[in-house]
Amino acid sequence: MKKKVIASLILTTLVSSLFVGCSKEKDTSASAGGKTTEIVFWHSMGGVGGESINKMVEDFNNSQSNIKVTSQYQGSYDDAINKMKSAQQGNAGPDVMQLYDIGTRWMIDSTYATPIQKFIDAEKFDISSLEPNLLGYYTVNDKLYSMPFNSSTPILYYNKDAFKESGLDPEKPPKTFDEIKEISQRLTKKDADGKVSQYGYSMAIYGWFVEQLIAKQGQTYANNENGRKDKATNVDFDKNGSAVKVFKLWKELFDSGNFGNFGRKTSDTQNAFIAGKTAIMIDSTSVLNSVMKGINGNFEVGTAFLPKLSEGDKGGVSIGGGSLWIMDKKDEAKQKSAFEFVKFMVSSEQQVFWNKSTGYFPVTKKAYDSAELKETLTKYPQFQTAIDQLHESPLESRGALLGVFPEARQTIETNIESMLQGKMSPEEAVENSAKTINAAIEKYNKTNK
Template sequence: MKTYWTLGSAMAAMLVIAGCGSSGSTESVSGAQPDEPIELTYWYAWGDKIGENNENLVQQFNEAHPNIQVTAEFQGTYDELHAKTQAAFAAKDAPEVTQNEIASVETFAKNGMTESLQPFIDQDELDIEDFNEGLMGNSYVDEEIYALPYLRSTPILYLNTTLLEEKGLDPACPKTWDEFKEYAAVLSEDGEMKGATMPIDIWFYEAFVTQAGGEMIDDAGKPAFNSEAGAEAIDFIKEMYEAGSIKVPTGDVAGDTAKQDFVNGKSGMMLSSTADLTYLMTNANDQGYEVDTAFMPENKQFGVPTGGANLVMTAGLDDAKQEAAWTFIKWMTDTEQTAYSSEFTGYLPSRHSASETEKMQKVYEEVPQYKTAVDQLEYAHERPMVEGYPEVVNALVEEITRAVLQDGSSQDALDNATERAEAVLK
């Protein structure tokens, strides 16, 4: 899943490298134009269609901006990208522009690794209200914007409607947890396939907790998942696993396993990022079945976390490079480029003006599956950004996995995860 990252022991190192030089944000707004082309490096995560999108946009930017030349470099997963960025920053060799997975924005900013974009936004009077408010929650640190939404997503429900219809199931559902469990049971009746392949993924768990009426972290920055909603979210997974109606893969390839099971007709439903839409629809077309998309099912309410990456400027650049980096970030997140990325990958259009372009309106009319995640933003919320949350994620995933696969107690899992979380979130 392209939704979260972990830092492990590298978090401690960030406190050491925080002292690396950073120019003052207000001093960076010079308006100076370089005499020679400014060279920038841009690091990004994920390959395939997402990687192609990044490379295509950088090529277009370079053609339109002869005074600024950007080199795009693939760095792997979000985990790998963040670890490499930390190491490069410590070595004073960081890229000028990179991606932060949204839950990491505050950590990078508060450790002095990224520059506030607020002076540049104010200087250019950038219309922040044009960015979808449901995607802006992970952009602010101490009331200043440090990151702009770029390739953003929510988890959605994918349905192999061909398989559903063969089983006599209405492809317009399931809309609730109970209906999802019913569909999973019917799809699994003959033993040849599962209702869904569902890894223990923190992104999904955050959604389930919200749908059950709970929250992950409270306003004071303390764990709040040890609740009735938190337990109900675990039990939702456990009940289907114990009934044999879902497959729960583990390890680094769990997300890929889920996608391959769905693509190969081994599961009829899948929860995954809207960023997988183009890939899944292309495969479905090649293999002769239909795919539809829907909101994640509701329990007490609908609710999903947002995900994906924001663009950030690394700290410590001289004035000319700051201006060039800002020009690149502003262009990459502008209306036309946002619409291009959304059509090319399936990621959300993060600007209202992008959704309203003729290009996107035509896409929604011809392929309504693209609009599901946009409509679902009504129920979206930001991910927790408290320092130490990556370690909380590790603890939760480990404890939930143990509860589901080893028939443990949901309450014991939450108690253990809370104890581990409190040790981190002091």
Template sequence: MQTSRKWMFACLCMLMVVLTACGGGTGGQSASGNGTADAAPTAAAAGTEGSSDTQTSGEPVKVVWWHAMSGELGTVVDGLVKQFNESQDEVEVEAVFQGTYDESLNKLKTAMGSGTGPTMIQTYEIGSRFMIDSGAITPMQQFIDAESYDVSNLEENILGYYTFDDRLYSMPFNTSNPILYYNKDAFKAAGLDPENPPKTYEEVAEAAKTLTKDGMTGGSFAIYGWFMEQLTANQGAELLNHSNGRDGMADEALLGQPAIVNTLEWWKKMVDDGVMLNLGRKTDDTKKAFAAGQIAMTLDSTASLRGIVKAAEGKFEVGTAPLPKPTEADAGKGGVVVGGASLWILNDRPEEEQQAAWKFIKYLAEPATQAQWHVNTGYFPITKEAYNEDLVKENLEKYPQFQTAIDQLHNSELTPATKGAVMGVFPEARQLTETAIEEALTGTASPQEALDRASAEITQKIQDYNSTVAQ
């Protein structure tokens, strides 16, 4: 049976590689109920010491880390790896850039079972369901339990995404959420209070109307599935059945529900009224338009904050605000879902390699390391004590706009909605959501029609996926 399931999952991996290349408990089976993540034997939970072979050889244990951080982010990664390697002589980490998140995950799928994969890999949050179902990982919880590692200093709202059935499967690494960016100078010129940004859908629409003049349009939101996911969670609504796939594996998408349809209708009306530009799917395009003063408001990741503020220097002051929600939405209901990626340890590597990877992961979670990571990238520290580091305090003085992101994270109550949806076909689902948004904004279909069609297609893909990992 196990061999059959491994074969079926291998077939699924190959199918998902092709699809991605072409396009970019109670109600069901629980996140760990299929037994795959725990089925592969590992001695990682037996203790915290490395292999005696390592001590005999005197050579450091080599850890290969596949990541998807390019450009300046990659430079920061290399710097942290260099610091770790120089801080001790038991472990040597080699960081290897593997392209985008999609490209990196596809390479892992190809390497599974061949012995050519890495010791650990950085995988985006929407790949979590696949990673668990693959049977290729050692849950982080095993290392935590083996040495009673204290996770109380880690951000609960970040851990929540990667925790299933009270078990942490991967360690958060780079974490962000979306916020509203706005041009304070434009607000002042239009007679709006730059210190009182819009908080509701209705206030955003009204501000966009007021700001649209003299060659400037009120705003623009990139057609990005992540934004729709966030606006949905901010209302306390769920994308999938079975509590967003956290109370058993989801088998139905819920995109046609009122919370999502109303959001798309609000977005479309602003576009139709000419107070919101449709600049397509690339967030880079909305960032450029914002920096150029073409638009006065936009949505983007907290990880983009430094770049957005820098691009506006000498031109206008950037303000930040939490994600808006409908006026009728309960102010205390809902919140943001963390985005970004986490670190997974592969179970086909020797015990000493897994233990070495765990040692490096603990180093990355230390307050001083997290302070460096946060200040140099804009991603959240995953460790609460990092905010006590002078480096972080000084950075917050320089970029006070980031306080919005911190407050938004901490004000989000952990629920199935804010923990985030989990499904094995999330990348494909996000693309289908973006197609639905595009159809609605361009008038090809009504918001309800577009979302119903996307929901049906996503549901079918989820069910096809689930059939390959079912017991």
């Protein structure tokens, strides 16, 4: 699965609580009995993300003496799910697990986890300072199942220097795809032999982008209110016309010769943008830090909202990334300790560190009041775009829940590739995608009643 991309939390715990928030003093109040609860945390963050998580876990362990968390990297999200399925047979899985957004329906149906709402209600824990659009994705039937952690949305990145060279206003990024069609022609450069040296626009062949462009139209991906009123029984995107608009647009841009197709790996499109081989790209907010470091001042980067397909579109964007789940291992002490750890991970101090280190949204709104985050936004004003876009997105755009989402994304991507290769029309690609995904949904629902 490709990667895929952010809010605060006021800590209202009782004096007797084991949790000490972000205090740097070590709490020994409950260690007199000599008992330390040990919990295991599975995550799927490699590189800088993994290093940051290890630092946060270390800080949590040093902040008190009652709980010890062991952090364990499990590979990709899909790898972690497969390991979870095997571990559950012997109740040997983790106590806390990071899982990608599209695994939400599957995790709920598996009953492997305890809804985090249980612990919020028991403590009367105040979640009002958490970002509502992030909470909204993981809330089903008014119950919060997991805690948002690494959250991101797609934004438009553009090369301001390339805009200036092409006679375009670098302070006026495209707001619609009609504008992208127009300016990508001006931004595309060719060598003397006619070979394109810089494309006007690019985006990876990524199912997440299709979902986002459907949401941007204010349309649903699946029925039953995107699988939130009840389990989805089929997709909606083939009936409401939203996917056909996206596929037609994709094909039109590709056929124009001004669209750089660098395949399914988002990192390949990122590298093309960094190298100046494409002037505009769409990608996750979570890659802003790595993009800026890669460019290293070679040109000025601008960011903008995800463009609209039509001027009148009223939709917004949905979050990507992942959340933290408290697993049900029938051990109340470990579950309570897991909740203390989860609260620490989404506290304002930790979320400021997380954002600065990785580029994911702070989960807590209080984080934006910190001098450190204000300094980061001053250094990287491009990230303000992501914050503004998140806040302006209606809750209705929060995205669908499907038990077969990983398979659905791969299906979409396969059909887009076939369409670009001229093997099928946009209409046929959408129809074929819907047929395959609907069959997978039907099979899943029969198995997971």
